Amino acid sequence: MQVRPTDAPRPTPGDDVPYDLIELLFFAYRDFVSDPDRILADYGFGRAHHRVLHFVQRRPGLTIAELLDLLQITKQSLNRVLKELVETGFVESRMGVQDKRQRKLHSTAAGKELAVRLAQLQAKRINAALAALGPEGGEIVARYLAGLINPSERKKVLGSLAGSD
Template sequence: MRDAIPALKSHHPGKDILAETPAYDLIELFFFAYRDFVSDPDRILDEYGFGRAHHRVLHFVSRNPGLTIAELLDILRITKQSLNRVLKELIEKDFIESRMGTSDRRQRLLFATPQGRELALKLAKLQTRRIMRALSGMEPEAKDAVSRYLLSLIDPNDSAHVKHLVFGSEET
């Protein structure tokens, strides 16, 4: 590793987690990592008058062309009202388009416009740069370990769905 970090406080698997002292070190590292991970896109999104909700919608619609409103609500776990406000802005500013479903005309399918795909890619490249910089000083297996760790933070009832969404199958 590049720089030695202080030993993280011991957390023993199998012990009653509620009886232990909270993992403040890991909680705080996660907080600061997330803060900086979203800071790069935040600056660019601000130029468009967009926020993090716009980023999440644009990201998942761009990565999953033809995503339905219901599927997007399931991914983001936000209210329909919150999604409608953000989606309306993205559609009005020509970053996303909504099309009628082919088999069910009541269904709305979402697609990123060329401008939307370009912005989504620009934001993803910023975050990829930060991730790759973090992984660069680690062993080659680190990406797999980080992926397993992040997947283990996801609620067990949702992990298969997330694996499918992220990796395209139930396997990692």
């Protein structure tokens, strides 16, 4: 699919920059997060809160260290967001059974409800787009998105998806 505004500068011969796909990714991401952004704003939350809530909901018992590794963010940036989610009753931190120093993260009932609500909005958008592609569309899109992940992280990310519902 080539999407090019008529007045946009055209790549020169040999230019391998897929400007149309870059721009489509920008616009797709903008719209993909727009519905959740509106809901999150009602709580005073942003996209960082959404990411934390999503992964804590999807992986009950996730440790702070695992979450930091998963999101590839600093402890400082996670601390603020996590503190707000805990204080507002969306996430709880439980002491580890084996290691009392370890903190395991879990969604509360309110956290699960919000995370699922946000995921359903995004699923609606994804499912509509996939329906237009035909039966193999989901697999093709999944391979494409996996190909955008840094090769050094790809196996780990894909492994973390195994068995997800």
